[in-house]
Amino acid sequence: MENSGGPARTEALETDLAAGLERVIGLFRSLSQPSGLSMTAAATLATLERNGPSRLTLLAAREGVTQPAMTQLISRLAEAGLASREADSADGRVVQVRITDEGRATLMRRRAGRAAKLAAILAQLSPEHRAALAAALPALDALAAARREDEPVPA
Amino acid sequence: MENSGGPARTEALETDLAAGLERVIGLFRSLSQPSGLSMTAAATLATLERNGPSRLTLLAAREGVTQPAMTQLISRLAEAGLASREADSADGRVVQVRITDEGRATLMRRRAGRAAKLAAILAQLSPEHRAALAAALPALDALAAARREDEPVPA
DNA sequence: TATTGTTATACTCTATAACTATA
DNA sequence: TATAGTTATAGAGTATAACAATA
Numbered sequence: 001m002e003n004s005g006g007p008a009r010t011e012a013l014e015t016d017l018a019a020g021l022e023r024v025i026g027l028f029r030s031l032s033q034p035s036g037l038s039m040t041a042a043a044t045l046a047t048l049e050r051n052g053p054s055r056l057t058l059l060a061a062r063e064g065v066t067q068p069a070m071t072q073l074i075s076r077l078a079e080a081g082l083a084s085r086e087a088d089s090a091d092g093r094v095v096q097v098r099i100t101d102e103g104r105a106t107l108m109r110r111r112a113g114r115a116a117k118l119a120a121i122l123a124q125l126s127p128e129h130r131a132a133l134a135a136a137l138p139a140l141d142a143l144a145a146a147r148r149e150d151e152p153v154p155a
Numbered sequence: 156m157e158n159s160g161g162p163a164r165t166e167a168l169e170t171d172l173a174a175g176l177e178r179v180i181g182l183f184r185s186l187s188q189p190s191g192l193s194m195t196a197a198a199t200l201a202t203l204e205r206n207g208p209s210r211l212t213l214l215a216a217r218e219g220v221t222q223p224a225m226t227q228l229i230s231r232l233a234e235a236g237l238a239s240r241e242a243d244s245a246d247g248r249v250v251q252v253r254i255t256d257e258g259r260a261t262l263m264r265r266r267a268g269r270a271a272k273l274a275a276i277l278a279q280l281s282p283e284h285r286a287a288l289a290a291a292l293p294a295l296d297a298l299a300a301a302r303r304e305d306e307p308v309p310a
Numbered sequence: 311t312a313t314t315g316t317t318a319t320a321c322t323c324t325a326t327a328a329c330t331a332t333a
Numbered sequence: 334t335a336t337a338g339t340t341a342t343a344g345a346g347t348a349t350a351a352c353a354a355t356a
Contacts, residue, residue, distance in 0.1 A: 014273040014287060016292050018266060019201075021183050028176050028199045030219035038323070043181045046174070057337065064185035069324050070295045075251035076322090093332045093337040111173060118169040121301045129294035130168060136291035137171050139284035140345060144178035193346070212314065224347050226316060231345090248314040248355045 031117045035110035041073060045107050049101040053086070056095045072107060082106055109111060186272045190265035195220060200237060200262050203254035204276060211250045237261055
C-alpha cells in the first residue's frame with residue numbers, strides 16, 4: 001500500500017534507500033556509543049561470531065578497511081581479550097582470528113543496551129511501520145551479504 | 156518462509172533490526188568513501204539542506220557530537236566552501252550555519268555515486284527483497300526522525 | 311552568572327609506504 | 334617473485350578542559 005507506483009519505480013529505490021539509510025545511521029551511531037567499541041570493531045566481532053574464525057586479510061576486505069588497519073584493530077581487540085590470533089598450520093604466513101568468549105559476551109551486552117534504546121524508539125512508530133521493518137529484515141540481511149562488483153566475494 | 160516464528164516474535168524486532176542495521180552500515184560505509192566527506196559531515200550537510208540554516212549547538216546535538224567537534228567540522232566545511240557561517244542579528248553569541256550551493260552540489264554528486272553502487276547491489280537481490288526494502292522506506296524515515304527520550308527534540 | 315562558541319591538547323582510528331617472513 | 338602480515342609515519346576526527354564573548 002505504501003508505494004503506489006508499483007514495480008515501475010525501481011529506479012528511485014537506490015536513491016531513496018541510500019537517503020533513508022544515511023539518516024538512520026546517524027540515529028544508530030548515537031545508540032551504539034556506550035559500548036566502547038568502534039563501529040568497525042563491533043562489525044568485525046560480529047562477523048567473527050557469525051562466520052567463525054577468519055584470516056586477517058579477509059576481515060579487512062569484508063569490513064572495507066586496509067590490511068594495516070585490521071592488523072591494528074585485531075591487536076586492540078586481542079589486548080582487550082575480545083579476540084585471539086592463531087597461527088595457520090597449513091600456511092605459516094596466515095593468521096587466523098577468532099572471537100573469544102569475552103568477545104561474545106561484550107557483543108551481547110552491546111546488543112542488549114542498543115536494543116533497549118531501539119525498542120523505545122520503535123515504540124513511537126506505528127504498527128504498520130514496525131511491520132514494514134520486520135518484513136524488511138531478510139532483505140536488509142541480503143543487502144548486507146551482497147558484495148560490490150569491484151570488491152569480489154571473499155568467499 | 157522468512158520468519159518461521161510468525162507475528163509472535165515482536166520482542167525480537169529491535170534486536171534483529173539492530174543487527175541488520177549494523178551489517179548494512181558496514182556496506183554503506185564502503186559505498187560512501189569516494190566523496191571525501193566523513194559520515195558526520197555528510198549527515199550535517201544533509202540536515203542543513205533538509206531543515207535550512209541552523210545554530211551550531213543545535214547541529215552538534217542533532218548529529219550526536221560535541222560542540223567543539225561541530226565547530227571544527229563547520230570550519231572544515233566552510234574552508235571547503237560547502238557551508239558558511241553567519242552572525243545572528245538577534246543574539247551576538249549565536250552562529251547560524253548555512254549550506255552553500257557548492258555544498259548542495261557535492262551532496263548531489265555523493266548521492267549519485269552512492270546510488271549507482273547501491274543499484275548494482277540491489278540488482279543482485281530478489282524482487283521480493285527489493286519490494287520489502289521499498290515498502291520499508293517510510294518506516295526507515297520515521298525511524299530516523301524519531302528521537303531518543305534522553306536527547307529531547309531539538310525542534 | 312549562564313550561554314554560545316572557540317582554542318588547546320590528547321587520544322582513537324585510518325591510510326600509505328616500507329619492511330619482514332613465508333610460499 | 335608473489336603473498337600475508339607488521340611496523341612507521343602522518344592525517345582526520347573526536348572528546349575533555351580551559352577560555353573569550355555576549356546575554
